[in-house]
Amino acid sequence: MSMDRREFIKIAGLTSLFGAGASGAFQLLEPGVLDASTHEEHGHGDAAHGQAEEQASGPKVRWAMIVDVRKCEDPEVVKRIVKACHTAHNVPDFGNPKDEVKWIWADTYEHAFTDSANEFMDKGIEHLPFLLLCNHCDDPPCVRVCPTKATFKRPDGIVAMDYHRCIGCRFCMAGCPYGSRSFNWRDPRTVLKGKPPNPDFPTRVRGVVEKCNFCVERIWKGLQPACVEAAPNVLTFGNLADPNSNVRQILRTRVSMRRKPELGTKPSVFYLV
Ligand code: SF4
Numbered sequence: 001m002s003m004d005r006r007e008f009i010k011i012a013g014l015t016s017l018f019g020a021g022a023s024g025a026f027q028l029l030e031p032g033v034l035d036a037s038t039h040e041e042h043g044h045g046d047a048a049h050g051q052a053e054e055q056a057s058g059p060k061v062r063w064a065m066i067v068d069v070r071k072c073e074d075p076e077v078v079k080r081i082v083k084a085c086h087t088a089h090n091v092p093d094f095g096n097p098k099d100e101v102k103w104i105w106a107d108t109y110e111h112a113f114t115d116s117a118n119e120f121m122d123k124g125i126e127h128l129p130f131l132l133l134c135n136h137c138d139d140p141p142c143v144r145v146c147p148t149k150a151t152f153k154r155p156d157g158i159v160a161m162d163y164h165r166c167i168g169c170r171f172c173m174a175g176c177p178y179g180s181r182s183f184n185w186r187d188p189r190t191v192l193k194g195k196p197p198n199p200d201f202p203t204r205v206r207g208v209v210e211k212c213n214f215c216v217e218r219i220w221k222g223l224q225p226a227c228v229e230a231a232p233n234v235l236t237f238g239n240l241a242d243p244n245s246n247v248r249q250i251l252r253t254r255v256s257m258r259r260k261p262e263l264g265t266k267p268s269v270f271y272l273v
């Protein structure tokens with residue numbers, strides 16, 4: 001399901017104006033549950049406020065991603081998605097797990113949904129690769145612990161990074177409960193050999209943390225994230241704050257899960273199983 005391009009550009013323009021720069025380890029969201037819960041997540045619940053003007057001042061945009069897990073079975077699809085992201089963002093490949101930098105990757109159900117795997121679960125899910133990336137949490141612990149504000153949350157919900165402000169303390173890595181951040185132990189420019197695959201995206205230096213940025217540089221141009229463009233039948237990107245958006249329509253009709261809901265971080269990445 002693709003987003004209407006004109007609508008996408010309109011929203012992207014709005015977000016660039018704002019700023020350029022359950023409980024239990026396993027929570028199934030029944031279809032439509034989010035219609036009520038996003039209201040609460042944005043602090044608009046009648047119990048919380050009840051004032052019409054406060055409702056009107058709520059966020060107009062909260063970007064979100066939906067991963068259709070059963071469509072990730074083919075390893076070539078996963079490879080295509082990872083390659084699209086890592087090429088678009090000049091993510092270095094040092095060829096060894098110790099120095100690995102990753103923005104999006106596949107892992108097992110057991111690792112993605114720690115503590116919720118059990119011997120009785122659907123064997124059809126157990127073997128599937130789960131695409132993992134930054135969840136762009138609505139209440140992101142990584143932002144709270146960063147001493148320099150190198151990582152910050154934008155009004156459109158994207159948890160962004162200013163690489164120049166990162167001092168490499170890795171507090172954000174310790175604060176992220178999802179392992180979504182990577183540290184450049186080595187100079188990434190040495191493996192990019194002075195020729196980054198995407199000259200329009202900044203390369204990083206040694207000692208800097210990085211992660212998925214929800215393709216903020218593409219969104220403001222009215223483009224879909226690179227991973228979504230590479231596999232539009234697997235990934236869907238859209239505005240969670242709009243009850244009529246593509247993502248809300250999917251979440252209204254399909255059962256979905258988010259990672260570690262018990263932490264209250266409110267991820268913006270949903271998994272259809
Ligand atoms: S997934 Fe981790 S890095 Fe991303 S916003 Fe949440 S806490 Fe921060």
Ligand code: SF4
Nearest residue numbers: 085212214215225227
């Ligand atoms: S949204 Fe962009 S940065 Fe994030 S995983 Fe997809 S392609 Fe990579």
